[in-house]
Amino acid sequence: MRNVLVTSNSWGRENKSKFPSYGVLKMNVHDNSITSLCKHIIDPLIIMLNLYIWCRIIGEQFSDQYFILMILAVFVSQAVSQHIDPYRTWGTGYTLGYMRDLASVWIITGIILLPLIKSTQSTLEFNNLILLMWSISTPLTLLVKHWAARHVTGRLNKHRKRSAIILGINAPGITVGNFFRNQPYFPVDIHGYFDDRSADRWPMRPAHPVLGRMDDLVKYVKEKKINVIFISQPLSGQPRLLNLTDELQDTTASVYCLPHIHGLQATAPRLENLGGVPAIALCETPLLGINGTIKRWTDLLLGSIFFLALLPLMLAIAIAVRVTSPGPVLFRQRRYGLYGEPITVYKFRSMTVSEDGPTIVQAKKNDQRLTKIGAFLRRSSLDELPQFINVLQGHMSIVGPRPHAVAHNEEYRKVIKGYMLRHKVKPGITGWAQVHGFRGETATIDKMEARVRYDLEYFRNWSIWLDLWIIIKTIKVVFKRDNAY
Secondary structure, eight states, X not given: OOEEEEEHHHHHHHHOOSOTTOOEEEEEOOOOXXXXXXXXXXXXXXXXXXXXXXXXXXXXXXXXXXXXXXXXXXXXXXXXXXXXXXXXXTTTXXXXXXXXXXXXXXXXXXHHHHHHHHHTTTTSOOOHHHHHHHXXXXXXXXXXXXXXXXXXXXXXXXXXXXXXXXXXXSHHHHHHHHHHHHOTTSXXXXXXXXXXXXXXXXXXXXSSOEEEOGGGHHHHHHHHTOOEEEEOOOGGGHHHHHHHHHHHTTSOOEEEEOOOOGGGOOBSOEEEEETTEEEEESBOOSOXXXXXXXXXXXXXXXXXXXXXXXXXXXXXXXXXXXXXSSSOSEEEEEEEOGGGOEEEXXXXXXXXXOOOSSOOOOOOTXXXXXXXXXXXXXXXXXXXXXXXXXXXXXXXXXXXXXOOBHHHHHHHTTTSXXXXXXXXXXXXXXXXXXXXXXXXXXXXXXXXXXXXXXXXXXXXXXXXXXXXXXXXXXHHHHHHTOSOO
């Protein structure tokens, strides 16, 4: 059976639901044999055939080294796909999501294979043109396969829809009903809802008809031969639900319980199996396991490249800071890092003061405390360059929520809900909020709340592909020099 994950970051954009913060639903809706066929057979064949075809086109003999590379590419890409799982967006028709995940899989596969190829160049000869064309054509072919297979699946599903009903007109129940209504690729046909409450107690009018009360459900299931039942009821109704599930065992319907957590503001939710007991994580870092390793390797690789490339510029800035104002070259300030642990963040000193106490005044436009070159350094974000040292130390990441002074953290955590969730990932030199215009001073609570919203959106949607996109966007933002002083 195929696992389908519905989260606020995947379906919220598509459905425009009234309940965008509802957390997690993982269920085996349908055994999609085409999905399994694509994942385990067709995708590996595409990877292998693309390499073989380009060898034939360019006139290179398909030797043993290409065969070994082919097998390695299949195994590595399959292992990476287990963690990124491009097929989680399969049934939704969310093509951009699949493209992002597919690109992430292929880029990470290339990062893993490239050192291996380079290290064996002395004993194994590879045609660079073949490798280039293979690396370009393979993801494009996989994308075309995805589009074609999805449409084949859609056509097949029209003729084998599973009938379903929902018990409970509430946030999760309406969310699931709307999800299936707006996603024609899922082979589920919602007949309607059952609920004991009067219409004035519903959070909103459901898009599907109301078929009756809870006591009418079993009879309807038997008469209409319903295949799937989604129970969306709080645990307070447990005795009645136990009786209901006992009665439903006299039918052939599949029964799913929807987690009733819509009011808990789940952030980056996930479902774990702990000794056979399902546990819903309402808030968990996205950088567990392989994701954290990939993130760290990327920081080390790109951080080293940027640090070495910018080293001459940093030396020039250090000299300029030293000769234009008295005081140290680097400004050190305590900030919160991963899980709220204090870290020391480095910046080029741009002010005549070095505040790091319980009260810190944010820099403002035309701030009198700025040194002769301080305004330029802050406006161009060059004062942040020493933070690549923090990245190489492992205290920061290139991309992540910007770290704030400890004094500001203690102030804002009291007035902004979810503020400290920013610290479930490492702070970054740049971030999702910064490329959306939230750089520099946050003079009002509203501005800080907006920055935090973008930080949490990054938290929910993290991927290496998103990190690379933010880095590219940051270069453009820095040259515009807006909102930084």
